[in-house]
Amino acid sequence: MGISVNHISKSYKNVKALQDISFDVKPSELFGLIGPDGAGKTTLFRVLTTLLIANEGTATVAGFDVVTDYKKIRSNVGYMPGKFSLYQDLTVEENLHFFATIFGTTIEENYDLIKDIYVQIEPFKNRRAGKLSGGMKQKLALCCALIHKPKVLFLDEPTTGVDPVSRKEFWEMLKRLQQKDITILVSTPYMDEAALCDRIALIQEGQILEIDTPEAIVKHYPKQIYNVRANNMYQLIKSLNDYEYNHSVYPFGEFIHYTDKRKDFNPDQLLVFLKSNQLSNIEITETVATIEDTFMELAK
Numbered sequence: 252m253g254i255s256v257n258h259i260s261k262s263y264k265n266v267k268a269l270q271d272i273s274f275d276v277k278p279s280e281l282f283g284l285i286g287p288d289g290a291g292k293t294t295l296f297r298v299l300t301t302l303l304i305a306n307e308g309t310a311t312v313a314g315f316d317v318v319t320d321y322k323k324i325r326s327n328v329g330y331m332p333g334k335f336s337l338y339q340d341l342t343v344e345e346n347l348h349f350f351a352t353i354f355g356t357t358i359e360e361n362y363d364l365i366k367d368i369y370v371q372i373e374p375f376k377n378r379r380a381g382k383l384s385g386g387m388k389q390k391l392a393l394c395c396a397l398i399h400k401p402k403v404l405f406l407d408e409p410t411t412g413v414d415p416v417s418r419k420e421f422w423e424m425l426k427r428l429q430q431k432d433i434t435i436l437v438s439t440p441y442m443d444e445a446a447l448c449d450r451i452a453l454i455q456e457g458q459i460l461e462i463d464t465p466e467a468i469v470k471h472y473p474k475q476i477y478n479v480r481a482n483n484m485y486q487l488i489k490s491l492n493d494y495e496y497n498h499s500v501y502p503f504g505e506f507i508h509y510t511d512k513r514k515d516f517n518p519d520q521l522l523v524f525l526k527s528n529q530l531s532n533i534e535i536t537e538t539v540a541t542i543e544d545t546f547m548e549l550a551k
């Protein structure tokens with residue numbers, strides 16, 4: 252009852268939005284699609300929710316084929332699109348009633364599934380959806396996507412534009428839904444959220460770079476990464492890019508992440524080079540790879 256994607260390709264005229272994508276999502280798995288804007292995440296969601304037909308390949312969702320069984324898929328999946336999908340002029344309660352009605356159900360029938368989430372927005376049930384905060388809109392959209400008790404839930408960048416506290420709460424809700432036997436495919440551009448998934452697919456320019464558990468993905472990182480910092484970060488990044496032995500250089504929070512081409516790299520050599528570039532207060536320390544580092548390496 253999961254998802255199976257086999258060699259799916261989709262183009263918009265000359266833009267190859269998806270190129271030969273294959274992966275499986277196991278029943279009750281929380282699977283993440285991680286990639287930057289334009290990677291093809293929305294296109295894949297639209298194919299899997301039967302809103303778009305792929306040029307090549309096949310896919311099944313909850314055991315149903317996305318082309319021949321599209322009607323069955325529509326009643327068995329919940330879809331929370333990236334852009335706010337609710338009716339802005341309807342109230343919280345009216346939106347929920349509306350979605351329940353079009354799926355031939357009632358709020359009462361499946362209240363158990365949404366209760367934990369709905370109680371948080373219930374105090375605002377008479378407020379128009381357009382007047383809710385980002386976090387509350389997102390909770391309402393999730394309730395609407397769940398109201399017909401779907402077997403598979405598709406969430407396209409559900410936390411984009413949402414504050415950090417609401418983002419954390421949202422992921423806790425997803426973990427609880429997973430325990431209710433709902434398979435979840437979620438996309439996000441946030442690498443910290445990737446670590447919360449059971450497995451992830453890193454996707455860029457319509458292609459999958461790697462699929463594995465977040466732990467395994469970072470373990471495969473091939474090099475030692477260094478956090479580098481100095482008095483002038485702009486000059487530092489320029490100097491590191493000029494250093495002939497650099498393998499990769501990119502800003503990472505308050506540091507620059509640096510890897511070296513050489514197997515026997517000694518940070519003291521880099522220190523000498525940076526000092527000769529008029530940099531001071533230089534710090535070079537070893538650090539461990541994150542999912543973002545892996546993504547940067549694979550996307551090179």
Ligand SMILES: Nc1ncnc2c1ncn2[C@@H]1O[C@H](COP(=O)(O)OP(=O)(O)OP(=O)(O)O)[C@@H](O)[C@H]1O
Pocket residue numbers: 263266267268286287288289290291292293294295408
């Ligand atoms: N209707 C369309 N017509 C033409 N090109 C499109 C269309 N929709 C998407 N694209 C292009 O296809 C590629 C994949 O877009 P898609 O929206 O699937 O990516 P995404 O990962 O969801 O990114 P975003 O978060 O920006 O939506 C991009 O290059 C995009 O410009």
